[in-house]
Amino acid sequence: MTPEQLSAHLTEILNALSNEGRLNVDLPETVKVERPKNRDHGDWATNIALQLGKRAGLAPRELAEMIAEKLTATPGVASVDIAGPGFINVTLDTAAAAEIARTIVEAGATYGNNDALAGHNINMEFVSANPTGPLHIGHTRWAALGDSIVRMLRASGADVTAEYYINDAGSQMDVFATSIYRRMHGLEVQEGGYPGQYIADMAEQILADDPSVKDLSEAEALPVLRERGYALQMKDIKDTLADFGVHFDVYFSESDLHNQGKIEEAVARLKEQGHVYEEDGAIWLRTSEFGDDKDRVLIRANGAPTYFAADAAYYLNKRDRGFAEKIYLLGADHHGYIGRLKAIAAAAGDDAAANIEILIGQLMSVNGARLSKRAGNIIELKDLIEWLGTDALRYSLERVPADSPIDLDPEVLRTATNENPVFYIQYAHARSRQAARAAADRGVDRSVFDASLLNHPAENDLLAALTAYPSAVAAAAQRREPHRVARHIESVAAAYHTWYAACRITPVGDEAVEDVHRTRLWLNDATTTVIANGLELLGVSAPEKM
Helix, strand or coil: CCHHHHHHHHHHHHHHHHHCCCCCCCCCCCCCCECCCCHHHCCEEECHHHHHCHHHCCCHHHHHHHHHHHHCCCCCEEEEEEECCCEEEEEECHHHHHHHHHHHHHHHHHCCCCCCCCCCEEEEECCCCCCCCCCEHHHHHHHHHHHHHHHHHHHCCCEEEEEEEECCCCHHHHHHHHHHHHHHCCCCCCCCCCCCHHHHHHHHHHHHHCHHHHHCCHHHHHHHHHHHHHHHHHHHHHHHHHHCCCCCCEEEEHHHHHHCCHHHHHHHHHHHCCCEEEECCEEEECHHHHCCCCCEEEECCCCCECHHHHHHHHHHHHHHCCCCEEEEEECHHHCHHHHHHHHHHHHCCCCCCCCEEEEECCCEEECCCCCCCCCCCCCEHHHHHHHHCHHHHHHHHHCCCCCCCEEECHHHHCCCCCCCHHHHHHHHHHHHHHHHHHHHHCCCCCCCCCHHHCCCHHHHHHHHHHHCHHHHHHHHHHHCCCHHHHHHHHHHHHHHHHHHHHCCCCCCCCCCCCHHHHHHHHHHHHHHHHHHHHHHHCCCCCCCCC
């Protein structure tokens, strides 16, 4: 019996008590069950009687006894105990608890998928670096976390579009084109330009493709260089993201908002809502009415739209594309955006608490990381990938809450020891695969599954960790916290290593293969499945050998 099945059964019991006239209170949609801190208290526990008792006019312990009476008769439940004022502790019989091993193996790659967010239609924007230079360390953390959150949202039933907003409008693109032009003609980059070697390389590539560009006047060349430089830089960004295991469904161009009249349309729509006014020749949005620290200019007095106007148009565009929920993943220096983005949502008539969510990530650093020779003044993501590897980098970033600063130690991440968290997890997976190969060599297969044979204490602990995996995935998705999955599969790996030392999958010496060996192979392979599924959600590989 899984915790989800137990929760559903408890909900059925509450409904039955209500139908019998013994419980008169509004019932929750789901009943939360969790592991007791002390495993001697049972396999699962719930405080539902404490939550509902007083509201129903009952002593919590009295309600707990009513629930326990029905729960005790449930197949697979060995015992139900009531502790303290009304905590309900549930112990499953061995076979019911161990049945999960077969369930996991049969489910395969789908084990852990759940419907916690079914019906949610989400647009999640992250990274969104300017197309004027390579991805760098400042983009690395959200690239890893954002991609993992998308994977976990989908595993929990949500319909998610991963989106990259390309800031390809504005003066930075002109500065970018001018920097390429000057390097192409052997000149120093202008003050405030982009100084990296990648600009010179880009100029060389453009000339190699079309030598005639050098014969154009500066006025003629800049639009050409802007377009071709943009294409080359976006290819570099996409290639780097692919190397990092990050994939976007949509690359959305800010220029399209300007070229298609979406900025003016957004201002008109917000004006219809009654929140736009004119002052000092400029057009403003009353964002202060919705919690922002001040009103924001949409259109300057000279008629030029602000970047905030593009933000408003982009939000409305997402809304028009049918996304009820919009998630923005922003860097540590973007706290000021929270109020203004939520104000846009509210001014557009949305519920700022439900229709928009802004996640702020803290900074990361890597001891000993060097500035890029190619970019000159930044630490490039592609250099970090080459140095530390995608697996080590992604896993290390994803196992720590996003709101905590992180300083990675490359010496640890490059070692094949248990101090390296990604090695610890991947080694558990590789060990389980080696165990399966060794079992096959000894003639152990999965032709028999007898759940009652999985009764060793180490097996109980491993089964408990495997059983809780779908709940960890659902919680990670709902809270946008990939570290919950990472830490959970670490607990699975720890339980597996303990079990592996205590319980043999293959017989010793000339001993015959017995059903306990065959059944333990199911448990071994269930562990393989859970670790592999967890690593897949984190964008980390699950090696067969190490």
